[in-house]
Amino acid sequence: MQTIIASTRTKDMALTALFAVIVVTAPIWGKLIGAGYPDLLQKFAIFGLFAIGYNILFGLTGYLSFGHAAFLGIGSYTTVWSFKLLTMNAIPAVFFSVLLAGIFAAAIGFLSLRRSGIYFSILTLAFAQMAYNLAYSVLTPITNGETGLRVLRDDPRVIDAALGIQSEGSPLGDFFGLTLTGYNGFYFCALMLILGFYVSLKIFRSPFGMKLVAIKANQTRMEYTGFNPRPYLLSAFVISGMYAGLAGSLMALVDPLAGAERMQWTASGEVVLMTILGGVGTLFGPILGAAIIKYFENIFSAFNEQVLHRIFEFLPDWLADIMVLLTNPFVGEGWHLTLGALFMVVIIFVPGGVIEGFRRLARWSTRFDAEAAERRKAEAEEKAKARAARQAADEGGAK
Amino acid sequence: MTDQQQRKVVLSISGVNKTFGGLQALTDINLKIEEGMTHAIIGPNGAGKSTLLNTCIGRITPDSGHIQFEGKDLVAGFTPHAINQLGISRVFQTPEIFPELSILYNVMIPAFARRDGSFKFNPFRSLRKEKEIEDEAMSLLEDFGMADERHHHAGSLARGNKRRLELAMCLIQHPKLLLLDEPTAGMARHDTNRTIELLKKIKLRGMTKVIIEHDMHVVFSLADRISVLAQGAIIAEGAPNEIKGHPKVREAYLGSAVL
Ligand SMILES: Nc1ncnc2c1ncn2[C@@H]1O[C@H](COP(=O)(O)OP(=O)(O)OP(=O)(O)O)[C@@H](O)[C@H]1O
Ligand SMILES: [Mg+2]
Numbered sequence: 001m002q003t004i005i006a007s008t009r010t011k012d013m014a015l016t017a018l019f020a021v022i023v024v025t026a027p028i029w030g031k032l033i034g035a036g037y038p039d040l041l042q043k044f045a046i047f048g049l050f051a052i053g054y055n056i057l058f059g060l061t062g063y064l065s066f067g068h069a070a071f072l073g074i075g076s077y078t079t080v081w082s083f084k085l086l087t088m089n090a091i092p093a094v095f096f097s098v099l100l101a102g103i104f105a106a107a108i109g110f111l112s113l114r115r116s117g118i119y120f121s122i123l124t125l126a127f128a129q130m131a132y133n134l135a136y137s138v139l140t141p142i143t144n145g146e147t148g149l150r151v152l153r154d155d156p157r158v159i160d161a162a163l164g165i166q167s168e169g170s171p172l173g174d175f176f177g178l179t180l181t182g183y184n185g186f187y188f189c190a191l192m193l194i195l196g197f198y199v200s201l202k203i204f205r206s207p208f209g210m211k212l213v214a215i216k217a218n219q220t221r222m223e224y225t226g227f228n229p230r231p232y233l234l235s236a237f238v239i240s241g242m243y244a245g246l247a248g249s250l251m252a253l254v255d256p257l258a259g260a261e262r263m264q265w266t267a268s269g270e271v272v273l274m275t276i277l278g279g280v281g282t283l284f285g286p287i288l289g290a291a292i293i294k295y296f297e298n299i300f301s302a303f304n305e306q307v308l309h310r311i312f313e314f315l316p317d318w319l320a321d322i323m324v325l326l327t328n329p330f331v332g333e334g335w336h337l338t339l340g341a342l343f344m345v346v347i348i349f350v351p352g353g354v355i356e357g358f359r360r361l362a363r364w365s366t367r368f369d370a371e372a373a374e375r376r377k378a379e380a381e382e383k384a385k386a387r388a389a390r391q392a393a394d395e396g397g398a399k
Numbered sequence: 400m401t402d403q404q405q406r407k408v409v410l411s412i413s414g415v416n417k418t419f420g421g422l423q424a425l426t427d428i429n430l431k432i433e434e435g436m437t438h439a440i441i442g443p444n445g446a447g448k449s450t451l452l453n454t455c456i457g458r459i460t461p462d463s464g465h466i467q468f469e470g471k472d473l474v475a476g477f478t479p480h481a482i483n484q485l486g487i488s489r490v491f492q493t494p495e496i497f498p499e500l501s502i503l504y505n506v507m508i509p510a511f512a513r514r515d516g517s518f519k520f521n522p523f524r525s526l527r528k529e530k531e532i533e534d535e536a537m538s539l540l541e542d543f544g545m546a547d548e549r550h551h552h553a554g555s556l557a558r559g560n561k562r563r564l565e566l567a568m569c570l571i572q573h574p575k576l577l578l579l580d581e582p583t584a585g586m587a588r589h590d591t592n593r594t595i596e597l598l599k600k601i602k603l604r605g606m607t608k609v610i611i612e613h614d615m616h617v618v619f620s621l622a623d624r625i626s627v628l629a630q631g632a633i634i635a636e637g638a639p640n641e642i643k644g645h646p647k648v649r650e651a652y653l654g655s656a657v658l
Contacts, residue, residue: 009527199522207511207529208522210500214508217497224456224495225568226483226512235520387547390537 007205015283016198023190027183035295038186043294045189046250049196051274051286053243056203057236058272059281062216064121066268067108067128071101071241073135073263075248077143079173080258083151087159088167090175090188094249101245102238109237113230116219128268135260148259173253185254192250196243197287203239204283212236213281244271273339277346279353288354293339300338303331406433409576409607415454415464417447417631424450425461426632432576437598437608439618441642442628443651448611449492451628452578455609456489457482468576480517486575490582492611494561496568498554502545505553506536506567513572539567542597559586563594570601577601579610583617595620619643627651 007015022029026044030036035044054068075097082093112123135143143149151171160166173180180188203209215222215229222229252258261267274293279285308327312320330338350357410432417425424447432438440448453459455466457479466473473482488509497505510532511519540546543563548556553564562582569577582598583591591614598621602608612618618625618639625642627635629651635642642648 009525202525203522205526206522206524207515207526208520208524210504210526211508211511214497214500214504217499218495221495221497222508223479224458224483224489224491225509226480226517226572228478228480228517231518231520235522239522390546 012201012205016201019197020194023194034299038182040294040298041186042189042254044291045186045193046247047274047290047294048193048287050244050247050271051290052196052200053240054271055275055281055286056200057240058275060209060212060216061233061236063233065124066121066265067124068240068244068271069263069267070128070131071105071244072248072267073131073260074101074104075245076252076258076262077149079249079252080149080151080256083171083256084155085158087157088171088174090173090180090253093253094246097249098242098245102242105238105241109234113233113237125265128263129265132260132263135263143260148257151256171256173256180253189250189254192246196246201283273343277343277353279355282355285353285355292354296335296339300331300335409434409469410455411467413465415461415466417450417454417459417461423631428633430626430633432607432609434607435605436623437602437610437621439622439625440609440611440628441618441625446628447631448628449580452489452580452611455578456487483512484517487578488569488572488574489578490565490569490580492580494565496553496561496565498552500553501550502553502564503536503540503549505564506539506571507532509568510535510571536571539571543567559590562586563590575607577606577608579608581611581613583612583614591617
């Protein structure tokens with residue numbers, strides 16, 4: 001798998017535009033798959049961002065962090081505090097959340113990156129669990145412990161107060177007059193997702209990204225080639241931490257509330273699953289993985305026996321009963337079983353993730369395509385021509 | 400090679416010892432590598448040749464002794480990447496390449512190290528802008544006859560070609576000192592000869608080289624000086640024709656390679 005490629009500018013722009021169109025039209029195509037409501041679409045975008053960022057660390061460098069939920073939590077808390085102290089406007093909230101997540105990531109990354117492999121993973125896990133437990137206990141004045149941190153009517157909000165902005169009812173995140181709930185919230189998240197995707201694309205196409213992949217491929221060679229891997233890894237760690245902080249911030253933007261459970265290790269594990277399910281180290285894979293998992297969580301957890309009976313209505317009664325009996329454990333509370341089964345199928349049959357599956361399908365469908373053969377032939381000719389041109393140029397240069 | 404009286408010493412190894420557990424891998428090694436020379440180190444398996452190179456690049460810290468490169472003591476706290484940045488590149492006994500990356504990128508990456516130093520944060524720079532480095536890598540790959548496969552994964556190469564690729568990766572750094580650990584092992588005769596020609600060409604440019612080699616054809620085609628290592632100690636050193644007839648050398652090699 002070639003992760004890093006020097007693509008053309010037009011291609012990259014087209015890719016970003018395509019992505020933007022897919023994201024912006026999500027409310028439309030979401031309807032077709034029963035996901036056309038803002039709550040779920042927001043989740044797609046937020047966890048998509050979380051996974052894109054995580055992929056910059058795990059996908060490019062191969063360093064498996066089990067603690068990125070800590071940065072998600074930090075992002076959420078910071079946003080709620082920005083709401084409480086400064087303003088309900090989203091901009092300072094996002095800014096400070098990303099900044100603070102970055103600072104924490106720098107500290108935790110600095111310490112964790114003294115080790116590699118499983119020891120690195122354990123260290124990140126330990127730090128994240130520490131953060132989680134602190135949020136529940138010692139840091140209660142900041143996090144409001146089990147109850148969770150919420151925005152109150154009589155919070156100071158100095159900027160809003162100075163500008164004479166007052167919210168009626170319970171205060172909601174806002175973007176220069178737009179209240180960030182429902183589809184407004186989704187479009188704000190979508191904007192961030194498109195930006196986040198573009199930044200990730202730039203990193204994938206940069207010498208910096210190339211070196212991250214080289215560290216994954218052979219760290220020893222990197223060191224004896226004159227690179228200091230540590231600052232590269234730390235940069236990747238901090239960048240991915242900032243993405244997590246952004247995702248956490250968006251969670252609190254669309255629903256002004258932050259709780260410690262967001263930092264739990266299961267949340268850290270979820271982003272690992274998303275990335276692997278979609279395709280580690282690919283541009284689109286992690287977003288796809290995030291969407292699939294959130295979709296399953298929402299759709300299958302909403303199923304119950306009645307819904308199943310309706311689905312199997314067309315079968316004879318006795319068969320329908322058996323089918324319901326068989327499928328019932330996989331829906332509702334048991335949707336994790338479905339996810340687990342899907343995950344196993346993907347890992348065993350297409351270890352490259354869903355994206356790899358698509359690629360194989362595409363290759364398979366074009367294999368006997370006469371047109372494709374024609375194209376390949378043309379390409380080969382083109383290559384031969386280019387080679388001749390290069391040789392000619394070289395000879396010219398030699399003279 | 401003209402025999403100038405005083406050549407500059409590039410690498411100076413003095414009094415280096417190294418033990419692994421109870422095994423004395425290196426015993427009081429003294430060696431001076433002069434500028435522009437190709438210095439071969441030969442010796443039977445397990446003699447400590449690779450270990451000696453490892454002490455020079457910071458992979459192994461000697462128990463005692465000094466290693467000076469252009470007057471800087473490498474033993475005193477130089478990390479591997481800092482040593483490379485001083486101008487020492489190494490081809491390993493088992494090829495160390497980036498298997499998942501394309502051949503072209505394998506060669507471009509070391510060029511970045513030379514140009515940008517041990518760390519550069521440029522996530523928004525496009526690889527498209529790195530035309531200069533790409534062109535340099537391409538012309539090197541042409542020399543190596545690998546230009547057409549530039550987009551293939553380096554991991555798909557045969558062992559001998561991986562070694563050649565690693566050599567290209569070192570050469571693009573224009574090192575002041577090139578360390579080669581059995582650069583032709585596992586190569587077909589044809590490729591061995593091509594590598595010899597290539598190394599001769601580099602020699603004309605004045606690059607200093609230390610080369611470990613079992614293949615005596617390679618050694619005698621390239622070396623200006625030869626040191627013989629056996630059981631961790633240097634038992635002989637001299638010009639190639641001095642070494643050829645040396646009785647101690649014959650003794651050390653008895654039953655292994657044939658001189
Ligand atoms: N890191 C290490 N730990 C323990 N023992 C080692 C280590 N590296 C080398 N040795 C031992 O030191 C001795 C010298 O090894 P070295 O690899 O330097 O030999 P060599 O001359 O390069 O042999 P070859 O021609 O087979 O490559 C061997 O006995 C080897 O087992
Ligand atoms: Mg060796």
